Amino acid sequence: MGLHFANGYDGLKELSARVEKRQGDGGLKVVWKDGAGSVECGRDCEYYRGLGWIRQWMQEGKTEGYREENRGFKHLTYMVDCSRNAVPSVPFLKELLVSMSLMGYDRLMLYTEDTYEIEGRPFFGWMRGRYTKEELRELDDYALSLGIELVPCIQTLAHLNAIFRWKAFSGVHDTADILSTGEEETYALIEDMVRTWAETVRSRVINIGMDEAEMIGRGAYLNRYGYQDRLSIMEKHLKRVLSICEKYGFTCMMWSDMFFKLLSGEGYHSENVKISEEVRSRIPRNVELIYWDYYSRDENTYRRMLANHQKLSDRVGFAGGAWKWNGYAPLLHHSVQVSRIALAVCREFSVGNVMVTGWGDDGGEAAQAAVLPVLSLYAEGCYADRTDDAWLSERMKACTGESYEDFLLLDLPNLTPDNPCPGRVSVGPAKYLLYQDALLGIYDRHVDEETFPAHFAAAASQLQQAALRSGRYGYLFDTLSALCSALEVKCDLGVRLVRAYEAGDKDALKELADRAGEAAGRTEDFRQAVRAQWFAENRPFGWEVLDVRLGGVKARLESAKWRVTDYLEGRAARLEELEEPRLLLDERDNPGHRTLPLSDNNWKHIATACVM
Numbered sequence: 001m002g003l004h005f006a007n008g009y010d011g012l013k014e015l016s017a018r019v020e021k022r023q024g025d026g027g028l029k030v031v032w033k034d035g036a037g038s039v040e041c042g043r044d045c046e047y048y049r050g051l052g053w054i055r056q057w058m059q060e061g062k063t064e065g066y067r068e069e070n071r072g073f074k075h076l077t078y079m080v081d082c083s084r085n086a087v088p089s090v091p092f093l094k095e096l097l098v099s100m101s102l103m104g105y106d107r108l109m110l111y112t113e114d115t116y117e118i119e120g121r122p123f124f125g126w127m128r129g130r131y132t133k134e135e136l137r138e139l140d141d142y143a144l145s146l147g148i149e150l151v152p153c154i155q156t157l158a159h160l161n162a163i164f165r166w167k168a169f170s171g172v173h174d175t176a177d178i179l180s181t182g183e184e185e186t187y188a189l190i191e192d193m194v195r196t197w198a199e200t201v202r203s204r205v206i207n208i209g210m211d212e213a214e215m216i217g218r219g220a221y222l223n224r225y226g227y228q229d230r231l232s233i234m235e236k237h238l239k240r241v242l243s244i245c246e247k248y249g250f251t252c253m254m255w256s257d258m259f260f261k262l263l264s265g266e267g268y269h270s271e272n273v274k275i276s277e278e279v280r281s282r283i284p285r286n287v288e289l290i291y292w293d294y295y296s297r298d299e300n301t302y303r304r305m306l307a308n309h310q311k312l313s314d315r316v317g318f319a320g321g322a323w324k325w326n327g328y329a330p331l332l333h334h335s336v337q338v339s340r341i342a343l344a345v346c347r348e349f350s351v352g353n354v355m356v357t358g359w360g361d362d363g364g365e366a367a368q369a370a371v372l373p374v375l376s377l378y379a380e381g382c383y384a385d386r387t388d389d390a391w392l393s394e395r396m397k398a399c400t401g402e403s404y405e406d407f408l409l410l411d412l413p414n415l416t417p418d419n420p421c422p423g424r425v426s427v428g429p430a431k432y433l434l435y436q437d438a439l440l441g442i443y444d445r446h447v448d449e450e451t452f453p454a455h456f457a458a459a460a461s462q463l464q465q466a467a468l469r470s471g472r473y474g475y476l477f478d479t480l481s482a483l484c485s486a487l488e489v490k491c492d493l494g495v496r497l498v499r500a501y502e503a504g505d506k507d508a509l510k511e512l513a514d515r516a517g518e519a520a521g522r523t524e525d526f527r528q529a530v531r532a533q534w535f536a537e538n539r540p541f542g543w544e545v546l547d548v549r550l551g552g553v554k555a556r557l558e559s560a561k562w563r564v565t566d567y568l569e570g571r572a573a574r575l576e577e578l579e580e581p582r583l584l585l586d587e588r589d590n591p592g593h594r595t596l597p598l599s600d601n602n603w604k605h606i607a608t609a610c611v612m
Contacts, residue, residue, distance in 0.1 A: 008095075008098065009094065009098055009142075009146075012048075012051065012098055012101070012102070012146075015051055015054065015055060016051060018035075018036070018037065019036075019037040019038065019039055019050070019051060019054060020036075020037070020038040020039070021038075021039055021041070021047050022038055022039065022040040022041075023040075023041075023042070024040040024041050024042050025042065026042055026070070027041075027042070027068060027069065027070045027071075028040070028041050028046045028049060028050055028067070028068065028069040028070070028071075028383070029041070029050075029066075029067070029068050030050040030053045030054065030065070030066065030067040030068075031065075031066055032053075032054045032057050032058075032062075032064055032065040032066075033063065033064040033065075034063055034064065035063075037050075037054045039051065039054075043106065043147065044106075044146075044147030045076075045101070045104055045105060045106035045147040045148065046069075046071070046104060046147075047147060048101035048102060048104065048146055048147045049069075049101075049102065049103065049104030049379075049383060050067075051101075051102060052101075052102035052103065052104070052395075052398055052399050053065065053067050053398075055102065055398050055399075056394065056395070056397075056398030059397070059398060069383045069384060070383075071104075071382055071383055072343075072346075072347050072381065072382050072383070072385060073346065073347075073351060073352060073353065073354040073382050074352040074353060075106055075107055075317075075352065075353045075354070075355075076104065076105050076106055076107070076354055076355070076378065076379065076382045077105065077106075077107035077108070077109050077151065077353070077354070077355035077356070078096075078100060078105055078107070078108055078109065078355065078356055078357075078358065078371075078375055078378075079109040079110075079111055079153060079207075079319070079355055079356070079357045079358065080093070080096070080108065080109070080110060080111065080358050080368070081111045081325075081357070081358055081359045081360040081364065082110050082111055082112050082115050082131075083111055083112055083113040083114070083115050083159075083162075083360075084325075084359070084360035084361055084362070084363060084364045085128075085129075085360070085363050085364045085541070085542030085545050086360050086363070086364025086365075086368065086534070086537070086538045086542055087115050087128070087129035087130075087131070087538055087539045087541060087542065088368055088537060088538055088539075089537065089538055089539055090131075090135050090138065090139060092368060092536070092537045092538070093108075093139055094139070094142050095472075096108075096368070096369075097139075097142060097143050097146050097148055098146065099372065099375070099399050099400045100146075100148060100375065101146035101147055101148060102398070102399040102400075103375060103376060103379035103395075103399045104379050104382065104383050105148060105375075105379065106147065106148060106149060107148060107149045107150075107151050107205075107355070108143055108148055108149075108150055108151065109151040109152075109153045109207060109355065110131075110136075110150065110151070110152060110153060111153040111207075111357075111359075112130075112131070112152065112153065112154060113154070113155050113159055113160055113162060113163075114128060114130065114160065114162050114163050115128050115129060115130045115131060116130050116131045116133075116136065116196060116197075116200075117130050117131065117132050117133060117196070118192050118193065118196050119192075119196070120192070121168070121189075121192060123163070123166040123168040123169070124163060125162075125163075126166070127541060128162060128541055128542070129538075129539035129540070129541030129542060133196065133199065133200050136150075136200045136201060137200055137201070140200070140201045140202055140203075144202065149202070149203050149205070150201050150202075150203060151201075151203045151205050151206070151207065152197040152200075152201060152203070152206050152207070153206075153207035153209070154193050154194075154197070154206065154207065154208060154209060155208075155209035155210075156179070156190050156193070156208045156209055156210060156241045157178060157179055157181070157209060157210045157213045157216065157237065158176075158177050158178045158179070158209070158210070158211065158212055158213035158216075159177055159209060159211070159212065160177050160178070160179060161176070161177035164177065169189075171183070171185045172185050172186040172189055173219070173220060174215075174216065174217070174218075174219040174220050174221045175215050175218055175219020175220065175221075176215050176219070178213050178215055178216055178219070180219070180220050180221050181216065181217070181221060181233055181236070181237040181240075182221065182225065182233075182236070182237070187240055187241075187244065190241055190244055191244050191247075194206070194244050194245055194247075194248050194250065195248060197250075198248035198249065198250070204249045204250050204251060205250065205251055205252075205253070206245060206250040206251075206252055206253075207252070207253045207254065207255075207290070208241055208242075208245065208252050208253070208254050208287075209254060209255060210234075210238065210241075210254045210255060210258060211254075211255035211257050211258060211292075212255075212257065212258070213234075213258055214258075214261065216230055216233055216234060216237075216258075217230055217233045221233070230262055231259075231262045231263070231282075234258060234259075234262065235282055238254075238284060238287070239284060242284055242286060242287060246286070251286065251288075252286065252287045252288070253287065253288035253289075253290055253315075253317060253353070254287055254288070254289065254290065255290050255292055255319075256289035256290055256291050256292075256309060256312075256316075257292070259283065259289070259312065260273055260308070263275070263279065269293075269296075269301065269305065271304070273308055275308060275311040275312050279312070280311065280312055280313070283312055283313050285313075285314070285315075287313075287315070288313075288315040288316065288317050288353065289309055289312065289313045289315065289316050289317070290316075290317045290318065290319050290353075290355075291305055291306060291309050291316060291317070291318050291319070292318075292319040292320075292321075292357070293305065293318075293319075293320065293321075293338075293342065294320060294321030294323065294338070294357070295338070295425050295426065296338060296341070296342075297337060297338055297341065297425070298341075299341045299344070299345055302341065302342055302345035302346075303345055303348075303349075306318070306345065306346070306349045306351070307349075310349070316351060317351060317352065317353030317354065317355065318342065318346050318351050318353070318354050318355070319354075319355045319356070319357050320335075320338065320339050320342045320343075320354075320355075320356050320357070320378070321335060321338075321339075321356065321357050321358075321359070321374075322335050322356050322357065322358045322370075322371035322374035322375065323335045323374075324358055324359070324360065324366035324367070324368075324370045324371055325358075325359040325360055325361040325362070325366070325601065326361075326366075326414070326426060326427070326428030326431060326601050327365055327366065327414070327428040327430055327431025327434075327601065328365045328366055328413070328430060328431065328434070328479065328480065328483055328530065329366065329410060329411060329412070329413035329414050329428065329430045329431075329480055329483070330366055330370040330371070330410050330411060331411060331414060331422075331423055331426075331428065332370070332373055332374065332407065332408050332410060332411050333408060333411050333415075333421050333422035333423060334422045334423050334425065335373075335374045335377075336373065336374065336377060336387075336408075336422070337422045339356070339374060339377050339378065339381070339387070340377070340381070340387050343377075343378065343381035343382075343387065344381075347385070354378065354382065356371075356374055356375060356378045358371045361601055362601050362602055362603055363542070363545050363546060363549070363603065364538070364542060365431075365530075365546065367473075367475075367476045367479065367533055367537060368537045368538070369473050369476060369537065370407070370410055370476060372396065372400050372402060372407060372473075373392065373396060373404050373407045373408060376392050376395055376396040376399060376400070376404065377392055379395070379399075380392060380395055389404070389405075392404050393405060400472075401471045401472060402470060402471060402472070402473055403466075403469065403470070406466040406469060406470065406477070407476075409462055409463060409466050409477070410463075410476060410477070410480055411423065412459035412462060412463060412480070412484065413429075413430035413456070413459060413480055413483055413484055413487070414427075414428050414429055414430050416429045416430075416448075416451075416452060416455055417448060417451040417452070417455055418446070418448060426601070427586075428601065429446070430483060430484075430487065431601065431606065432446075432606045433447070433452075433487055433490070433491045434483065434486070434487060434490070434523075434553060435549065435553060435603055435606040435607045436494070436606055436607070437494075437556050437560075437607060437608065438490065438493045438494045438497065438516060438519070438556065438557060438560045439494065439497070439556070439559070439560050439563060439575070439577040439578065440494070440577055440580070440608070440609070441494030441495070441497075441498065441577075441578075441580075441582050442582075442585075442606070442608075442609060443585065443606075444494045444495050444498070444582040445582045445583060445584045445585065446584075446585065446586070447491055447492050447494075447495050449492035449495050449496065452487075452491045452492055453488050453489070453491060453492055456484040456485070456487040456488040456491060457484070457485075457488045459480075459481075459484040460481045460482075460484035460485045460488060461481075463477045463478075463480050463481035463484060464477065464478070464481040467481060475529075475532055475533045475536055476533065478529050478532075478533075479526070479529040479530055479532075479533045481529075482522070482525050482526040482528075482529040482530075483526050483529075485522050485525070485526070486519060486522040486523045486525070486526045488522075489515055489518050489519045489522060490519040490522075490523070490557070493512065493515060493516060493519060493560075494582075496508070496512055497509070497512050497560075497564070497578055498578050498582070500512060501575055501578045501579075502578075506568055509564050509567070509568055510564075510568060512564065513560075513561045513564040513565050513568070514561070516557045516558070516560040516561040516564070517557070517558070517561045519557050520554045520557035520558050520561070523550060523553050523554045523557060524554055526550065527546075527547070527550040527551070527554070530546060530550065531543065531546075531547075534546065549603055549607075552607065563575060563577070
């Protein structure tokens with residue numbers, strides 16, 4: 001038939017031209033026989049999922065096929081983080097939209113703190129890779145042509161630290177990364193945000209954020225108005241923001257954590273939440289509360305949290321996580337494990353709006369495309385109510401052209417022998433082993449020199465082989481293979497330096513000095529691989545941060561070689577860095593225990609104990 005199975009827009013449209021679309025009353029029915037097909041559906045997103053099924057049958061060489069499905073959730077959304085330095089390029093987002101359409105997604109949400117232009121506010125998103133209104137309109141048109149709604153996700157309370165470095169926003173600053181509520185200047189800024197999106201996209205759904213604002217009312221607000229109950233401050237602010245959104249025709253959703261934290265006085269998942277009718281009456285009816293949970297491995301936690309949410313509001317959605325925010329390597333096995341549990345409970349509680357998030361905390365180090373297996377899982381959980389590995393293997397291949405099994409290998413840098421699959425929650429050994437200083441050895445108590453180097457050598461080989469098998473996304477495997485190659489010689493360098501120094505073994509120190517030089521070279525190879533990956537997916541802004549970080553790792557390895565050489569040649573009487581005791585930093589007998597700093601995904605805390 002002359003069809004190309006590359007995961008591209010033109011090939012999809014060529015296939016669409018050969019398939020009849022029929023309006024249905026509900027559900028999805030796909031028929032394929034002897035080169036002709038029909039898709040009966042009620043929504044455009046279901047039609048494109050139907051094309052995904054036909055594409056799969058054609059790839060498998062089948063001459064006929066039939067499939068019926070019913071969506072488990074009204075809306076299926078992927079939220080891509082565009083605010084942690086890695087701002088996805090327009091071409092990459094278009095490529096992602098094609099895969100999402102074949103899976104059956106109906107929404108793509110862009111998480112943009114300040115990475116979109118606002119007319120008359122030149123410092124908003126300046127030098128941060130912000131999208132122009134023309135680019136967003138282009139994306140909106142493209143998404144619509146694939147049955148997908150482009151939904152804005154902004155911040156109207158916290159997580160706006162990037163703008164507060166400029167004095168242009170000093171008048172709207174409360175404390176930390178939080179806007180000062182109650183100020184007309186603040187609501188003028190928020191109205192500019194909302195108006196921009198109203199003029200840019202067709203969607204009239206908006207996520208207004210409002211998460212993790214524990215310090216609300218405790219900075220400039222406190223100085224001006226005195227102490228006030230934080231729930232009351234939040235309530236007043238939310239009503240004002242909702243009124244602005246309603247002015248432009250938007251219905252709103254927001255992250256729910258602040259309500260639970262303020263009601264319990266504890267954490268988001270506290271069991272000490274008391275929800276009365278009086279409390280429920282204070283939550284506006286015209287906002288959807290999104291329960292987000294990227295961590296829980298216990299189905300009863302999801303049940304308790306969803307039950308509490310439904311006591312608080314009639315409009316409740318759920319957001320899970322495609323973990324790509326713990327360094328350069330993702331945590332896909334963990335994501336798969338918790339997502340299977342979460343989706344089953346969401347069906348049980350009849351949740352209508354389900355989304356998966358791809359955050360990029362601390363610099364957006366991981367590849368954007370690393371989330372594809374989890375996107376596939378959410379789609380199959382929605383339409384087929386099947387998320388087993390065999391099923392996902394077939395479906396991901398059909399929708400992306402890539403191997404589900406190979407993508408799971410992207411976890412290998414984090415699956416060190418002390419962190420077996422699916423890995424401890426939120427712990428990414430590959431990140432702290434890369435960024436920790438070889439002379440300071442802050443994480444050396446968490447290195448097993450007998451197993452770690454061999455693990456990374458084997459992982460580098462496996463990932464390189466996967467790169468050869470990949471079609472479009474070989475660069476993901478190349479990058480992490482280069483990371484493992486660097487860690488093979490770096491991971492235990494500090495441990496061996498201390499032992500040789502304490503033993504006075506100058507021959508060993510000489511060998512280790514040379515090894516530090518080799519590690520510097522392999523780190524440079526990794527930096528170049530990350531650079532190629534970054535520019536394949538993202539705008540150039542933000543790359544300078546990783547350039548500085550990886551350049552710093554290389555420079556410190558060179559300094560380690562220089563320091564040891566100075567000691568061996570008598571120019572330094574001692575190596576004080578190697579004389580400091582190495583301390584244990586977490587509770588190794590309690591997997592999943594989130595104890596700082598091993599679960600602290602922050603480069604500046606990993607690289608040094610000094611102030612950066």
